[in-house]
Amino acid sequence: MIMNKKNINIGIVGLGQIGSRLYKEILSKKNDIKIKTGTNVTITGISAKNINKKRSFKFNKKIFFKNALEISKKKNIDIVFELIGHSDGISKKVIEHALKNKKHVITANKAIIAKHGDYLSLLAEKNKVNLEFEASVGGGIPILRTIKNGLSTNKINKVVGILNGTCNYIISEMESSQDSFSNVLKRAQLLGYAEPRNPKFDLNGQDSLSKVRILSALAFNKKISKNNCLMDGIEGIEIEDIRIANKLNYKIKLLGITEIINNKLFERVHPTLIKKSNYIANINGVMNAIIIDGKPVGQTILQGEGAGPGPTSSALMSDLLSVLRGNIKYPFGSPYNKRKKISFFDINQYLNSFYLRLEVKDKRGVLSSISKIFAKNKISIKNLIQNPDKKNKKSSVTIITHENSEKNYRNLIKNLSSNKFIIKKTNFYKNREE
Amino acid sequence: MIMNKKNINIGIVGLGQIGSRLYKEILSKKNDIKIKTGTNVTITGISAKNINKKRSFKFNKKIFFKNALEISKKKNIDIVFELIGHSDGISKKVIEHALKNKKHVITANKAIIAKHGDYLSLLAEKNKVNLEFEASVGGGIPILRTIKNGLSTNKINKVVGILNGTCNYIISEMESSQDSFSNVLKRAQLLGYAEPRNPKFDLNGQDSLSKVRILSALAFNKKISKNNCLMDGIEGIEIEDIRIANKLNYKIKLLGITEIINNKLFERVHPTLIKKSNYIANINGVMNAIIIDGKPVGQTILQGEGAGPGPTSSALMSDLLSVLRGNIKYPFGSPYNKRKKISFFDINQYLNSFYLRLEVKDKRGVLSSISKIFAKNKISIKNLIQNPDKKNKKSSVTIITHENSEKNYRNLIKNLSSNKFIIKKTNFYKNREE
Numbered sequence: 001m002i003m004n005k006k007n008i009n010i011g012i013v014g015l016g017q018i019g020s021r022l023y024k025e026i027l028s029k030k031n032d033i034k035i036k037t038g039t040n041v042t043i044t045g046i047s048a049k050n051i052n053k054k055r056s057f058k059f060n061k062k063i064f065f066k067n068a069l070e071i072s073k074k075k076n077i078d079i080v081f082e083l084i085g086h087s088d089g090i091s092k093k094v095i096e097h098a099l100k101n102k103k104h105v106i107t108a109n110k111a112i113i114a115k116h117g118d119y120l121s122l123l124a125e126k127n128k129v130n131l132e133f134e135a136s137v138g139g140g141i142p143i144l145r146t147i148k149n150g151l152s153t154n155k156i157n158k159v160v161g162i163l164n165g166t167c168n169y170i171i172s173e174m175e176s177s178q179d180s181f182s183n184v185l186k187r188a189q190l191l192g193y194a195e196p197r198n199p200k201f202d203l204n205g206q207d208s209l210s211k212v213r214i215l216s217a218l219a220f221n222k223k224i225s226k227n228n229c230l231m232d233g234i235e236g237i238e239i240e241d242i243r244i245a246n247k248l249n250y251k252i253k254l255l256g257i258t259e260i261i262n263n264k265l266f267e268r269v270h271p272t273l274i275k276k277s278n279y280i281a282n283i284n285g286v287m288n289a290i291i292i293d294g295k296p297v298g299q300t301i302l303q304g305e306g307a308g309p310g311p312t313s314s315a316l317m318s319d320l321l322s323v324l325r326g327n328i329k330y331p332f333g334s335p336y337n338k339r340k341k342i343s344f345f346d347i348n349q350y351l352n353s354f355y356l357r358l359e360v361k362d363k364r365g366v367l368s369s370i371s372k373i374f375a376k377n378k379i380s381i382k383n384l385i386q387n388p389d390k391k392n393k394k395s396s397v398t399i400i401t402h403e404n405s406e407k408n409y410r411n412l413i414k415n416l417s418s419n420k421f422i423i424k425k426t427n428f429y430k431n432r433e434e
Numbered sequence: 435m436i437m438n439k440k441n442i443n444i445g446i447v448g449l450g451q452i453g454s455r456l457y458k459e460i461l462s463k464k465n466d467i468k469i470k471t472g473t474n475v476t477i478t479g480i481s482a483k484n485i486n487k488k489r490s491f492k493f494n495k496k497i498f499f500k501n502a503l504e505i506s507k508k509k510n511i512d513i514v515f516e517l518i519g520h521s522d523g524i525s526k527k528v529i530e531h532a533l534k535n536k537k538h539v540i541t542a543n544k545a546i547i548a549k550h551g552d553y554l555s556l557l558a559e560k561n562k563v564n565l566e567f568e569a570s571v572g573g574g575i576p577i578l579r580t581i582k583n584g585l586s587t588n589k590i591n592k593v594v595g596i597l598n599g600t601c602n603y604i605i606s607e608m609e610s611s612q613d614s615f616s617n618v619l620k621r622a623q624l625l626g627y628a629e630p631r632n633p634k635f636d637l638n639g640q641d642s643l644s645k646v647r648i649l650s651a652l653a654f655n656k657k658i659s660k661n662n663c664l665m666d667g668i669e670g671i672e673i674e675d676i677r678i679a680n681k682l683n684y685k686i687k688l689l690g691i692t693e694i695i696n697n698k699l700f701e702r703v704h705p706t707l708i709k710k711s712n713y714i715a716n717i718n719g720v721m722n723a724i725i726i727d728g729k730p731v732g733q734t735i736l737q738g739e740g741a742g743p744g745p746t747s748s749a750l751m752s753d754l755l756s757v758l759r760g761n762i763k764y765p766f767g768s769p770y771n772k773r774k775k776i777s778f779f780d781i782n783q784y785l786n787s788f789y790l791r792l793e794v795k796d797k798r799g800v801l802s803s804i805s806k807i808f809a810k811n812k813i814s815i816k817n818l819i820q821n822p823d824k825k826n827k828k829s830s831v832t833i834i835t836h837e838n839s840e841k842n843y844r845n846l847i848k849n850l851s852s853n854k855f856i857i858k859k860t861n862f863y864k865n866r867e868e
Contacts, residue, residue: 025730029587035655035772036586036764134584140731142584149583150568150576152470152755153463154748221469282713296459296744297574303735310730314588321586327761330470338469 006038008324011045011071011103013094014083015055018108018135019048021309022081022316024057029317037324045071072097079104079323081316087111099123099131106319108135108312111201114210117217117224118339121331131331132319137163137211138288140311141304142318147218147292148333154294156219158259163211165286165306166194166202167234167254171271172284175242175251181235193286193307204233205269208256212267216258219292220265220342221334227344230268230406237271241357241427244385244398245273250355251281252429266345273355273400273431348407353382355400357427358416362388362395366421370397373419377412379404394423400431440472442758445479445505445537447528448517449489452542452569453482455743456515456750458491463751471758479505506531513538513757515750521545533557533565540753542569542746545635548644551651551658552773555765565765566753571597571645572722574745575738576752581652581726582767588728590653592693597645599720599740600628600636601668601688605705606718609676609685615669627720627741638667639703642690646701650692653726654699654776655768661778664702664840671705675791675861678819678832679707684789685715686863700779707789707834707865782841787816791861792831792850796822800855804831807853811846813838828857834865 010026012019026033026043033041046059047068065071071080072094080098082105084091091112098105099120107113113120113133124131134144138161147156162168166188173184185203188194194202201207209231217224234254245252250273258267274281279301283289288306293299305311322329332339360366367386374381383400409428416426444460446453460467460477467475480493481502499505505514506528514532516539518525525546532539533554541547547554547567558565568578572595581590596602600622607618619637622628628636635641643665651658668688679686684707692701708715713735717723722740727733739745756763766773794800801820808815817834843862850860 021730025587032587035768140585141734142580145584146576146580149756150579150752151574151748153459153466153751279716294748296455297748298739298745300575301735301737303737305732311732314585314728314731317587318584322583325761325763327759329759334469 007040007042008078009042009044009076010079010081011047011074011077012043012081012083013047013068013071014081014085015046015048016083017309018312018316019081019083020056021313022083023059025313025317026320033321033324037321039324041320041324045074045077047071068094069097072101072103077103079106079320082107082109085109085111087115092116095120095131096123099127099129102127102129104130104132104323106132106316106323108316109133110136110207110210110214114213114224117214117332118336122336124331125336128328130323130328132322133214133331134319135312135315137214138290138302139165139304139306139308140314141288141290141302141306142315143290143302144214144218145318145322146300146302147215151292151294151297151300152333154297156292156294158257158293159215159219159290160255160257160280161215161290162253162280162283162288163208163256163290163306164202164254165288166199167208168283168288168306169193169286171234171237171242171252171254174237174239175246178239180239181237203235205231205254208254208269209267212256212258212269215256216265216267217332217339219258220260221332221339222265222342223339225265225267225342225344227267230270230347230350232270234271236425236427238427240396241429244357245355248383248400249276250274250431251276253280253283255280255432261345263343264345265342266350271429273429348405350406351403352406353401353403353431354409355429355431356398358397358399359423360395360397360421361423362390362393363421366395367397369419369421370416373412373415374401377408377415379408379412441474441476442512443476443478443510444513444515445481445508445511446477446515446517447481447502447505448515448519449480449482450517451743452746452750453515453517454490455747456517457493459747459751460754467755467758471755473758475754475758479508479511481505502528503531506535506537511537513540513754516541516543519543519545521549526550529554530557533561533563536561536563538564538566538757540566540750540757542750543567544570544641544644544648548647548658551648551766552770556770558765559770562762564757564762566756567648567765568753569746569749571648572724572736573599573738573740573742574748575722575724575736575740576749577724577736578648578652579752579756580734580736581649585726585728585731585734586767588731590726590728592691592727593649593653593724594689594691594714595649595724596687596714596717596722597642597690597724597740598636598688599722600633601642602717602722602740603627603720605668605671605676605686605688608671608673609680612673614673615671637669639665639688642688642703643701646690646692646703649690650699650701651766651773653692654694655766655773656699656776657773659699659701659776659778661701664704664781664784666704668705670859670861672861674830675863678791679789682817682834683710684708684865685710687714687717689714689866695779697777698779699776700784705863707863782839784840785837786840787837787865788835788843789863789865790833790835792833793857794829794831794855795857796824796827796829797855800829801831803853803855804850807846807849808835811842811849813842813846
């Protein structure tokens with residue numbers, strides 16, 4: 001009763017952890033798919049770098065294509081999964097060609113959607129096919145579908161989330177094991193929670209920012225923003241910061257936030273001090289959590305596993321069934337030409353209270369010298385905790401400030417960096433009081 | 435690009451708080467609906483008991499029908515909202531006639547879906563129209579859509595939730611104000627959180643059980659169960675229970691639970707002691723929260739406002755857009771004839787640890803007499819706290835047991851009720867250790 005076509009052929013490009021799991025998932029759920037959508041699905045094309053790599057499943061070598069683009073061109077393929085994950089290059093070519101050849105595309109690739117999502121959605125709309133990317137944000141949490149369908153006509157004004165499981169694992173694990181960033185990162189790499197070669201894009205906030213940009217476009221019905229964002233990662237967090245935050249009744253979390261302030265878009269990713277009593281302070285390990293403020297629905301929270309083959313293949317399968325249920329949907333919920341550009345909030349105007357930890361020489365006049373810099377920048381101090389380390393003739397000074405503008409903070413940091421008493425770069429986090 | 439029909443007419447049956455809010459919501463979101471679905475929607479029929487009742491909006495009296503059934507018969511109506519809320523009678527007739535006349539139906543009515551959902555879904559499938567009921571469970575939380583679409587091919591084995599905002603408000607408020615059940619109920623009624631005339635179905639667990647039955651059918655792809663369930667409400671909870679639980683590091687929550695144990699369905703609703711560190715113990719006020727365990731996705735949590743015109747109209751609008759996006763969906767995700775009956779878990783075999791509070795005479799031999807009853811039923815005691823009330827010559831005895839079967843507990847309660855030392859009926863809750 002639902003489908004147009006009774007037999008649908010699938011191509012999978014990329015057979016890493018995710019692609020392999022998806023391959024097995026589709027085969028094992030063939031009957032369930034048939035019941036729910038009336039469609040027989042068959043995998044008729046797969047592509048990966050190396051046909052001979054040892055894999056956990058067997059496949060007919062006739063359906064293997066060394067050149068990924070062949071999958072996008074093959075006549076007997078209706079749906080293409082792009083699971084390579086680059087923001088350009090072969091990933092972009094595979095998706096472009098598939099859409100132009102009127103094949104539906106499903107991808108887990110946040111980098112390409114954050115960068116080329118508008119262009120690709122227009123291409124999908126023009127060719128009357130679906131472009132689905134539920135797995136690109138929040139792993140197994142059906143967050144994009146929730147915004148597009150579950151909360152479809154709500155006026156959303158803010159989305160806040162822990163969007164990167166790697167970072168959340170590292171911060172939680174630093175706290176529970178009282179171990180250093182670099183040791184915990186090594187463990188995360190061994191456990192498969194962090195990229196073994198180049199974990200940079202997880203750790204520096206780029207991965208979260210891509211997700212924030214996709215969320216903004218959906219939540220606010222706008223084009224994907226290209227502006228410079230406030231982006232800060234977790235590489236600078238030291239165990240000492242976590243300890244002090246803990247004493248002050250805070251947790252440190254890497255948050256991705258997008259909101260509308262005076263009709264302007266403000267997207268940001270940064271480590272944030274959050275009161276322990278706050279829901280999101282208690283999300284630990286590789287979990288993701290996302291809070292949506294909308295009208296008339298109020299606050300909706302979604303929580304679940306943010307990464308890994310299981311959750312990701314769950315999201316990919318939900319996209320597959322969405323395509324199989326038959327109609328063509330706008331990839332971002334609204335047509336391309338109705339999604340306007342939105343002007344960007346001036347980061348300098350952003351008001352927040354801040355946490356700073358300075359390592360200073362243990363000398364007379366230090367506190368007075370530092371206080372002067374704060375006063376000069378019109379920033380007033382709410383809490384100051386000094387921890388002397390007599391043996392090494394130094395002292396750690398933790399300061400929580402009253403609310404002030406980002407502009408003043410940047411000047412403050414600049415001024416502090418040239419102060420003769422300060423031994424090393426200042427650790428510096430936003431302090432979200434909510 | 436999406437719709438078959440460019441102009442869609444809507445009828446609304448029931449103009450209480452929910453219906454009125456929906457009426458205004460549809461009018462104010464006409465343009466948004468047009469953008470997202472390409473459809474012009476017009477409300478061409480409304481029905482309520484009294485045309486002259488004072489309302490917060492004006493309407494053309496020509497579209498008012500005193501007889502609700504006229505809406506289901508009218509030619510120029512494509513979609514009918516049923517918002518009366520009875521489990522039978524006029525609600526059933528309105529939905530039946532609308533489906534038979536090939537109109538899509540959207541309802542917020544959990545009672546009718548829990549009772550007649552299978553029959554009505556078959557009727558919808560036969561007539562190739564949609565029957566949507568997102569608002570029937572979890573208020574504004576898009577929980578049904580999440581199970582049907584977001585987690586579509588996951589193997590779900592358990593769903594646990596706080597499903598009734600009225601009960602959760604009352605329990606939370608008893609704790610924070612240290613006030614009695616009856617006083618807090620009165621306040622809840624004044625605030626509109628509890629039915630002013632007959633709050634019974636919220637308080638006795640029936641409302642939560644209806645929601646549990648809908649969740650089971652969707653989560654496990656089964657027919658709606660008709661079996662007797664373990665159902666207990668919050669009417670018996672005393673402030674003393676909340677205080678003692680608090681001292682023991684527990685919160686009391688009314689949970690709705692459905693799970694598969696050895697291929698059998700076990701549905702239940704009961705007040706439950708939950709460790710304070712547990713996520714769901716910290717859901718307060720009118721909030722709802724639902725935890726889904728699925729494979730391969732892992733654990734997914736959804737939280738949001740569970741009732742009220744805002745959240746409910748959000749869910750109704752998501753149903754409307756789902757219908758307008760065009761294709762016909764199975765109301766329960768799978769076709770009627772593929773949803774099998776499932777055999778029911780024997781409640782007597784259910785193992786749990788229990789909390790009991792007895793009020794006993796302050797006499798010699800009491801504890802020994804009570805202990806004997808526990809021993810006779812093979813139930814061993816984990817914690818016993820005695821609180822003497824010398825002035826009134828009585829004593830409160832709180833007992834937490836080791837795990838045992840429901841059958842043994844029922845016998846225990848029966849035996850305790852005939853004990854000469856016990857002054858009043860025993861308060862008795864499940865103790866979920868997770």
